[in-house]
Amino acid sequence: MRYDTADYAEGRLAGTIIKLDGKAVKLSHCFGDMMALVVDISTGQDKEVKLDDLDLSPIQLGYVNRGGEAYYLKRLPKREDWRQGLRYNNVSHHQMLGMGVVQLLSGDYPTFEEAHERVTAYEQNSVAFSRVFAVEMYGYLRYKGRDCVGKVGKDAKITLHPTFLYLTEALKEALNEH
Amino acid sequence: MNIKEIFGLAPAGGAIGLEVEVEGRGLPHGGLHLWNVEGDGSLRNGLEYVLKRPLGLAGIDKALAQLSEALARPRTEVKQSARTSVHVHINVQRLTKKELYNFITAYLVIEDVLTRFCGVEREGNLFCLRARDAEHMMDVLVEAVRSKDMSHLSDDNHRYAALNLCALSRFGSLEFRAMRGSASFNTVKEWASMLLLLRNRAKAFNSPQEIIRSFSISGGGKDFLQQLVGVRADLLTPLCPDLDDLLLSGMRNAQDVAYAIPSWENY
Numbered sequence: 001m002r003y004d005t006a007d008y009a010e011g012r013l014a015g016t017i018i019k020l021d022g023k024a025v026k027l028s029h030c031f032g033d034m035m036a037l038v039v040d041i042s043t044g045q046d047k048e049v050k051l052d053d054l055d056l057s058p059i060q061l062g063y064v065n066r067g068g069e070a071y072y073l074k075r076l077p078k079r080e081d082w083r084q085g086l087r088y089n090n091v092s093h094h095q096m097l098g099m100g101v102v103q104l105l106s107g108d109y110p111t112f113e114e115a116h117e118r119v120t121a122y123e124q125n126s127v128a129f130s131r132v133f134a135v136e137m138y139g140y141l142r143y144k145g146r147d148c149v150g151k152v153g154k155d156a157k158i159t160l161h162p163t164f165l166y167l168t169e170a171l172k173e174a175l176n177e178h
Numbered sequence: 179m180n181i182k183e184i185f186g187l188a189p190a191g192g193a194i195g196l197e198v199e200v201e202g203r204g205l206p207h208g209g210l211h212l213w214n215v216e217g218d219g220s221l222r223n224g225l226e227y228v229l230k231r232p233l234g235l236a237g238i239d240k241a242l243a244q245l246s247e248a249l250a251r252p253r254t255e256v257k258q259s260a261r262t263s264v265h266v267h268i269n270v271q272r273l274t275k276k277e278l279y280n281f282i283t284a285y286l287v288i289e290d291v292l293t294r295f296c297g298v299e300r301e302g303n304l305f306c307l308r309a310r311d312a313e314h315m316m317d318v319l320v321e322a323v324r325s326k327d328m329s330h331l332s333d334d335n336h337r338y339a340a341l342n343l344c345a346l347s348r349f350g351s352l353e354f355r356a357m358r359g360s361a362s363f364n365t366v367k368e369w370a371s372m373l374l375l376l377r378n379r380a381k382a383f384n385s386p387q388e389i390i391r392s393f394s395i396s397g398g399g400k401d402f403l404q405q406l407v408g409v410r411a412d413l414l415t416p417l418c419p420d421l422d423d424l425l426l427s428g429m430r431n432a433q434d435v436a437y438a439i440p441s442w443e444n445y
Contacts, residue, residue, distance in 0.1 A: 002260060002299070058301075058302035058307075058311040074312070075314060076312060076314040076336070077307040077336050077337065077339040079334060080334075082220075082304070144316075146317060164437070166433050167433075
């Protein structure tokens with residue numbers, strides 16, 4: 001969506017996380033002739049940019065690994081938010097949002113074997129190995145932060161519960177991502 | 179029990195409801211006996227034209243012709259604006275719960291493709307977020323299926339989804355919010371017809387799981403699209419060079435609803 005005035009753009013974007021050249025930035029404010037001040041989430045550097053240069057396409061959310069846990073970030077299609085970008089009010093686990101989005105954009109996950117090793121060594125409670133799958137302590141396999149969909153044996157063999165066999169293909173893809 | 183009975187709704191006869199947002203100058207207020215005219219704070223110098231009652235396809239034709247004529251009056255100037263949209267309500271009052279979830283599942287599989295038809299600028303738009311953009315809605319759907327409690331679907335936190343489920347408990351309809359406001363009324367008619375056909379075709383499946391199985395058997399792609407929207411698939415496929423990817427990702431979302439319970443046999 002493109003905006004016709006800097007004021008309108010500010011109303012939709014200020015304080016939210018969007019993309020610029022594939023990186024996560026937080027828009028501080030809009031000014032002048034369709035300009036905006038943005039802060040790079042990774043580096044903390046600010047930069048003046050043209051509003052037209054911003055990438056307002058959706059950031060695909062999912063699992064992020066932070067502080068020894070895997071959190072599944074999801075957007076809420078809330079009415080009383082009225083923001084195009086992501087912010088505390090429209091995302092679950094919003095405390096993880098900033099660096100979480102950086103991680104999601106990088107697509108950087110450990111392999112399943114690494115993830116499994118970390119939880120079996122009690123180093124971390126849960127570790128995501130793809131955008132939609134995470135392995136938890138005691139060998140639980142979790143999907144989209146919602147269901148425990150299977151078990152991981154000590155030999156790292158994954159068994160899906162019969163109810164969730166429909167995830168076989170998705171799991172195979174997740175395991176082959178690396 | 180059907181949806182009307184579940185929510186204790188007054189019966190609504192027609193199949194389609196419309197809300198058309200317009201920005202401009204000298205927009206007509208009067209002489210539109212099929213429409214209510216309402217202000218809308220999200221628009222700039224705009225009005226929202228809301229059908230007084232749901233109508234069939236022939237009625238929609240007449241109503242849009244009436245609105246089109248009014249907007250073409252000499253002192254009226256319509257401005258093309260990214261802020262405006264057209265919302266289509268499809269009446270589901272007579273559907274059973276299982277038939278409703280069939281409709282939702284079928285829609286979810288092809289949501290990304292349908293949104294492309296509504297306008298590229300509508301993809302990821304905050305006023306009509308797709309399931310892939312706002313996954314929280316999927317949790318609510320899964321919970322509603324498992325608990326057999328549809329009150330979960332009325333949560334106002336999901337109102338700006340491309341598929342607004344909140345309209346269910348108020349009107350007995352599903353509201354589709356994705357169509358751009360700058361679309362021609364012919365496109366709006368096509369859109370409404372497509373959604374109505376989708377409802378009717380989805381209803382014919384035995385269960386949401388059968389829709390997913392049908393996707394697998396057909397190999398996805400245009401064949402599956404044709405199963406759901408008939409010849410209108412020809413309008414959609416040229417817009418989607420990435421058709422297979424869009425359908426696969428939609429199917430993955432829809433699976434979560436279809437397989438939220440092991441079996442729909444006695445649902």
